[in-house]
Amino acid sequence: MYRERSSSLSGAVLWTNTPSEAGLGRVLPDGCMDLLWHEGRLWVAGPDTRAYVAESSAGIWAGIRFYPGTAPALLGVPAHELRDRRVELVDLRPLSEVRRFTALVNAAGDPESGLEKLALGMAADKEPPDPLLRHLVTALDAGRPVAAVADELGFGVRQLHRRALTAFGYGPKTLGRVLRLQRALKLARRGVPFAETAALAGFADQAHLARDVRELAGLPLGELLG
Template sequence: MYAERVSRLTGAVAWTSTPSGSGPGRVLPDGCMDLLWYDGRLLVAGPDTRAHVTEGAQGPWAGVRLYPGTAPALLGVPADALRDRRVDLTDLWPVTRVRRLAARVHAAPDPVTGLEEAALSRAAETEPPDPLLRRIVAALDAGRPVAATADALGIGARALHRRSLAAFGYGPKTLARVLRLQRALALARQGTPLAETAARTGFADQAHLARDVRDLTGLPPGELLRGGRALSDRP
């Protein structure tokens, strides 16, 4: 069972998951990074370029999904260093600091609340992310081409690529592709036919949509929409 709510941390989502069934879980790429709590451990999920398939970790899980581009400032690590990875927080921070944070999560009414409070506390200690990053996400999520986004922001294509690697974990073309996938899945889950979904979300045609879905998620659209178990999708 998966449940989520809007977090008190700007742009973030607080979630819990206790998978049902014994099959593998599938976490779809969404441009985000997560602070995780599982079996008494604090972990970080980096930005995914493909679906992350989970095996055997039945939960319960708790997490705070951070808005694209905001995690590096909180963690002190560029996003591309964590691309397609799940790491213990002790790999990034001193052990004593992580122990204090884990004790704080233990003492909270529930793990997700403890994680959220920890993220809020850390955000208060750090400089806020560059506002330009939200503008990058907004432009790409609206389907604006990468070159047009760079021109509109006045930063140049190379500068946009460098900023995107550090903030999102991959270049703007990959981020645009991931965001387009999420827009398409949201429409399809509402019952929109795949051909219409493809046209409305910027794909050349339904075949293009099907190739991208299979490449990014590991499943064809029909199977994914019927229930290839996704532990976390962008809301």
């Protein structure tokens, strides 16, 4: 069973997942990074450029999904170093610090609350997220062209690409593509016909939607929704 709720940390989402049976789990790219807890250990899920498919492990998984572009500053590692990867937090931060973080989460009433407390503590020691990055996400999610957004932010396209690699793990064109996929999935899950979904989400046509879903999610749209 999967459930989620909004976090007190701006833009973040808390979630738990308890697989009902063993099998392959599929996590779709969404532009985000997650801090994960499982069986008393902390992990980081990097930004995905394609569906992440792995054997489901028994027991409860909990996580906090950070707003796109905000996790690297909290974790102290550029997003592109974690692209398409899942790594233990101890591989990224000092052992003594990770032990303290893990003890905090394990001592909480539930791992969700512990992860939220940990993330809020991390954020308190850092500068606020760059508002330009949030503007970039909002503009791309609205379907704006990358060049137009770069001009609006006062960056050259190459400069924007470098900043995006650090914050999101890939360039703004890939981020825009991932956000478009998520827009399409929200529409399709509400029962909007595929042709209308393609138009509303910003695809050239239904065939374009089908290609992107296969490439990014690894399954046809109908099978994915099923």
